[in-house]
Amino acid sequence: MNPFIFNCPTKVCFAEGSSSSVAEHLADLGAKSPFLITDEFLLKNNIIAPALSALEERFGKVSIYSDVPPDSDLECINKVAKNAKDAGADSIVAIGGGSVIDTAKVVNICLTLGGDILSHQGLNAIETKLFPLIVIPTTAGTGSEVSYVAMIKHHVEKRKIVFGSKFLAPDIALLDPMMQLTLPAKLTAATGMDALTHAIESVVCEITGSSFSDALATEAARMIFKWLPVATADGGDLEARSNMLVASCMAGSAFSNAGVGIVHALAHSTGARFNTHHGLTNAIFLPHGMRFNQSVAQAKYAQLSRQLGFSKTLDDNEGTATLIDSVENLLKQLNLPSRLELIGVPKLNESELQQWANDAVDDPSTMFNPKELTVQDAIEIYKRAY
Ligand SMILES: NC(=O)c1ccc[n+]([C@@H]2O[C@H](COP(=O)([O-])OP(=O)(O)OC[C@H]3O[C@@H](n4cnc5c(N)ncnc54)[C@H](O)[C@@H]3O)[C@@H](O)[C@H]2O)c1
Ligand SMILES: [Fe+2]
Known part of the structure; x- marks a missing residue:
């Protein structure tokens, strides 16, 4: 048998309606000022509403970025990271498909470590614990809610850039099937x-x-x-x-x-x-x-x-x-x-x-x-x- 290491650092919680437990989980991780990343469809159709009201009840007004496009790109990451920094965020909640979750992972790198985003690309370039990140997937496909990678588009070079590190795995994945009905x-x-x-x-x-x-x-x-x-x-x-x-x-x-x-x-x-x-x-x-x-x-x-x-x-x-x-x-x-x-x-x-x-x-x-x-x-x- 080949030698192997198996890791799943993300805590996985499944329950119908579990998105509204996000505030409790975030508080357990020591967060005080969460930043919410999602996309326009999920915001406009109130799919994030149960999670958002739980967060606002616990932490007060929550800053939101909802303009994440499918297959997020470097421009989007820079914009969201600036918003999150300006909002004084100390943690991130991502509600969306793989594009939103990957965006949140890379924004978290920028928020925690600063510096040029491209200096963090590649496998195992990140060696420290990042800010708390909780993800709520709204598609069932990418597995990004537990994976160590994020794929971001580089428009100029027409390729996807990989960010990979065990520290990119979210702290908690809340699996709530109610988020997928639409x-x-x-x-x-x-x-x-x-x-x-x-x-x-x-x-x-x-x-x-x-x-x-x-x-x-x-x-x-x-x-x-x-x-x-x-x-x-x-x-x-x-x-x-x-x-x-x-x-x-x-x-x-x-x-x-x-x-x-x-x-x-x-x-x-x-x-x-x-x-x-x-x-x-x-x-x-x-x-x-x-x-x-x-x-x-x-x-x-x-x-x-x-x-x-x-x-x-x-x-x-x-x-x-x-x-x-x-x-x-x-x-x-x-x-x-x-x-x-x-x-x-x-x-x-x-x-x-x-x-x-x-x-x-x-x-x-x-x-x-x-x-x-x-x-x-x-x-x-x-x-x-x-
Ligand atoms: N990090 C990883 O481990 C990993 C693995 C595989 C793929 N990916 C990346 O994930 C991205 C693809 O993610 P995806 O397939 O989840 O799609 P997506 O996140 O790009 O979303 C596709 C579309 O579905 C919509 N959508 C999402 N949830 C919805 C819902 N509940 N109801 C209605 N509409 C909804 C979005 O608004 C969007 O328009 C790619 O960029 C890919 O490279 C990452
Ligand atoms: Fe994939």
Whole structure:
């Protein structure tokens, strides 16, 4: 067995209506002046109302920043960090999807440590405890509520910048399925596919994976195959929403320890250029990434296929094919597009394709993939997925 370390520093609390317990949790962490980060939709539709009134009852008037765009960028981080500093914030509450949560993580770096934001980028550049951070996810996909990373867009360089450190993991994740009832079907499906990609990619990260991450990823995948179609078909089904929220968090914990792989690398390079949704882009690349990895990872894929009840065969090749079929069938069931062209990715010429592939190969996610990705491999996958 490979040596491993498994960590989940975030306290995870699940309960219907738990968003209103945020003030209590924050006070326990010693906070006195929280700053709330969210997005326009969640503010305008009163989804943050229970949390906000609990915070205001306990701490008085709370400063809010609600202009976080999908796939937050450096400009947004600088603006929010200045607002939080001016407000005298000593802690942060993030209510939103991965874009809001990642914004909050990087704003917390700026708020606690100061300095130029870019000086903190990269893996393990942050070595001290940051201000208290509580997150309330409103999508079920990214796992950012427990992960050690944040991905922020660099518009000029057309790429995503990674911030990674164990100190980026939020102190507390409040999982409240009531926060997800307004999530439209397409976003429910797309974000759920992000969680499935985390689960499937983490299972084949041989060096950093462990029985701990495998157990979380396998159970997360089982829950997602069962409940994602239900949550997508009926957004008001609290049981389905609850299962997706928990599964996404488990997959988040699995990939935070084991890693993700080339599907994420290809999706990052695509999303940074063409503003495609992260989960949707992963969904399209997932079957292609699995076929690419099959030659080295088929024993793990086949085992997952048997554990999920998709196949009984001991033939790894067949078991892997069944798992890939199940992923493609799920995409069809969710009515998600299966080709890049259908999500607005333009046809790239050779030099654009080369640059896109270079960025994918340089993405940190490739470090954990079981098989090396070359520029030529990435280009071939792009053409197949187009
Ligand atoms: N840090 C990590 O570990 C990690 C992992 C995966 C992805 N990410 C990042 O997360 C981002 C994607 O996050 P996401 O998929 O959660 O989407 P998102 O946060 O970008 O939100 C997408 C849209 O959904 C809307 N929305 C969110 N919650 C809603 C709700 N309850 N009801 C109605 N609308 C709602 C938002 O307003 C937004 O318009 C990407 O930037 C990606 O890079 C981070
Ligand atoms: Fe992801």
